[in-house]
Amino acid sequence: MRATAERTGIAEGRLARLMRPLRESLSRRLLVLTLLFVMLAEVLIFVPSIANFRLNWLDQRLAAAQIASLALEARPDNMVSPALREELLKNAQVYAVALHRDDARRLVLSEDMPPMVDTSFDLRDAMAIFQIMDAFETLFAGDGRVVLVTGNPRFAAGESIEIVFDETPLRHAMLRYGKNIFLLSLVISIITASLVFTALHFVLVRPMRRITENMVAFRNDPEDARRVIAPSGRADEIGIAERELSLMQKEIRATLSQKAHLAALGAAVSKISHDLRNILASAQLISDRIGAIDDPTVQHLAPRLFAAIGRAIDLCADTLKFGRAEEAPPRRKRFPLAAFVDEVVEAAWPESERIGWHNDVAPDIEIEADPDQLFRILLNLARNAAQALAESAAGGEIRIAARRDGGHVYLDIADTGPGLPEKARAHLFEPFTGGVRAGGAGLGLAIVDELVRAHGGHIELVGSGPTGTHFRICIPDTGGALTACAEQDGAPA
Structure with a gap:
C-alpha cells in the first residue's frame, strides 16, 4: 500500500509539473485547446470517412468480381480452364463469386477448396451507423479473417452478388488511409491552431496581458500617475x-x-x-x-x-x-427636546428679520441621545439652512419639528431656501465633496451623518428644490435598530 501511494504521489507530481506551464500561461493554454478542438473536429470527420472508404473498397471488389464472372458468360458451357479461373480470381482478389439471378443462386467462380467464412456483411440498404460499426470491426479484427460480402450487381445483372475474400488487404488499406488522415489532420490542426493562436494573441491575449501588467504595476505604486x-x-x-x-x-x-x-x-x-x-x-x-x-x-x-x-x-x-x-460613543440620556431646540436656534444664527425660526416641537416630546452630539447635529443643519436663506434675497423661514413613533424620534429640519445644487445632492454626506456653498469644505453634513449613525439612526434628504430643502433624522432609543429606523423613515411628519 505504501509503495502504491508513493508511485501515485510521484505520478501526480509529474502531472503537476507538466500542467504548470498551461496554468501559468493563457497563450499556451489557448494553443493546446485549439489543437485539441481541431483534432476533435477531424475525428468527427474521420469516423464517417473511414466507413465510406471501406464501402468504396468493397464496391470495387464486387465490381471486379462481376467483371470476372463475365468471362464465364462468354463461354457456351460456362466453363474455363483452371489456369484462367485462378487468374480471374487473383485479379478480382476473391476466393469465390456467386450470382443470384432469376430466383436462383449460382456459384460462378470458386477455388477448389475455398476457406471457411468467419463472418458476413450485407451492403444492401445498410444504415450509416451499421456501416461505421462494421468499419471499426474490420480495423480491430486482425489479419487473416475471411468474410462473405453481399451487394447489388451493376447494371441490374441480377438480384445480388456475393464474394468471399481475405479481409487483410482491406484492413491494411484502411490503416494506411487512417494514418494519412491522421497526419493530414495533425498538419491542418497545427496550421489552424497557429493561425487562430496568432489572431487571438494579438486581438485578446496581448491586450489582456497589457491590462494585467498595468494592474500589477499600479498596485505596487498607485500614486505614480505614469502607471495609469x-x-x-x-x-x-x-x-x-x-x-x-x-x-x-x-x-x-x-x-x-x-x-x-x-x-x-x-x-x-x-x-x-x-x-x-x-x-x-x-x-x-x-x-x-x-x-x-x-x-x-x-x-x-x-x-x-x-x-x-x-x-x-x-x-x-x-x-x-x-x-x-473614532468619534466617542454617544453618552445617552433622556431629556426634553423643545427647550433643547431653542438653545440650538439661539446658537445657530444671530437674530435677523430676513430669517424666521419656528420651533414646532411639542413640549412633552423627550429624546434619548447624547446632548452634545445632538447639539452638533442640529447646529450643523440649522446653520446650513440659515446660510442658504441669508444668501437668498428674499430670506425665508426655518422650521424644526419632531414626533415620536414607538421607540423612534423623528426630527424634521425644513427651510424655504433655493434648494441644494445637483452636485451637492450627489455627494451629500461625503467629506470634501458634498459642499453646498462655494468655498465650503463639505464637512458639516458628513459629521451629521457620522453622529446620527453612531446613535443607530438614519438621516435622509426628503426633498430639495426651488421651494426649499427638507432633512429628516431618525434617532432610535437605546437598542433601536438602524434597519427598523430606516424602514419607518418614510412616514409623514
Whole structure:
C-alpha cells in the first residue's frame, strides 16, 4: 500500500509539473485547446470517412468480381480452364463469386477448396451507423479473417452478388488511409491552431496581458500617475475594459490624494485645536469672573455662555483625539427636546428679520441621545439652512419639528431656501465633496451623518428644490435598530 501511494504521489507530481506551464500561461493554454478542438473536429470527420472508404473498397471488389464472372458468360458451357479461373480470381482478389439471378443462386467462380467464412456483411440498404460499426470491426479484427460480402450487381445483372475474400488487404488499406488522415489532420490542426493562436494573441491575449501588467504595476505604486493605463481607443470589450480601468485608477489616485490632503489637514487642525483649547480655557476663567457679577442680564446669559465655551473646549479636545480614535460613543440620556431646540436656534444664527425660526416641537416630546452630539447635529443643519436663506434675497423661514413613533424620534429640519445644487445632492454626506456653498469644505453634513449613525439612526434628504430643502433624522432609543429606523423613515411628519 505504501509503495502504491508513493508511485501515485510521484505520478501526480509529474502531472503537476507538466500542467504548470498551461496554468501559468493563457497563450499556451489557448494553443493546446485549439489543437485539441481541431483534432476533435477531424475525428468527427474521420469516423464517417473511414466507413465510406471501406464501402468504396468493397464496391470495387464486387465490381471486379462481376467483371470476372463475365468471362464465364462468354463461354457456351460456362466453363474455363483452371489456369484462367485462378487468374480471374487473383485479379478480382476473391476466393469465390456467386450470382443470384432469376430466383436462383449460382456459384460462378470458386477455388477448389475455398476457406471457411468467419463472418458476413450485407451492403444492401445498410444504415450509416451499421456501416461505421462494421468499419471499426474490420480495423480491430486482425489479419487473416475471411468474410462473405453481399451487394447489388451493376447494371441490374441480377438480384445480388456475393464474394468471399481475405479481409487483410482491406484492413491494411484502411490503416494506411487512417494514418494519412491522421497526419493530414495533425498538419491542418497545427496550421489552424497557429493561425487562430496568432489572431487571438494579438486581438485578446496581448491586450489582456497589457491590462494585467498595468494592474500589477499600479498596485505596487498607485500614486505614480505614469502607471495609469492609457486606453488604446478600441471600441470592443477590451477597449471598454481599458477605459473603465483607467477611470477606476484615476478615481483611486484622486481618493489617495484626498486622503493625503486630509492627513495634512488633520495635522494642521490638531495644532490649531491645541492652541484654541488653551485660548478657550482662558476665556472660561474670564467667563467665571463675569458670572460673579450681580446683574440680572449677566446672570441670565452666563449659564449659556459657560455651556457654549464648555462645548467648544470639549470639541477641541475631541479634535486632538481624532487622529488616534473614532468619534466617542454617544453618552445617552433622556431629556426634553423643545427647550433643547431653542438653545440650538439661539446658537445657530444671530437674530435677523430676513430669517424666521419656528420651533414646532411639542413640549412633552423627550429624546434619548447624547446632548452634545445632538447639539452638533442640529447646529450643523440649522446653520446650513440659515446660510442658504441669508444668501437668498428674499430670506425665508426655518422650521424644526419632531414626533415620536414607538421607540423612534423623528426630527424634521425644513427651510424655504433655493434648494441644494445637483452636485451637492450627489455627494451629500461625503467629506470634501458634498459642499453646498462655494468655498465650503463639505464637512458639516458628513459629521451629521457620522453622529446620527453612531446613535443607530438614519438621516435622509426628503426633498430639495426651488421651494426649499427638507432633512429628516431618525434617532432610535437605546437598542433601536438602524434597519427598523430606516424602514419607518418614510412616514409623514
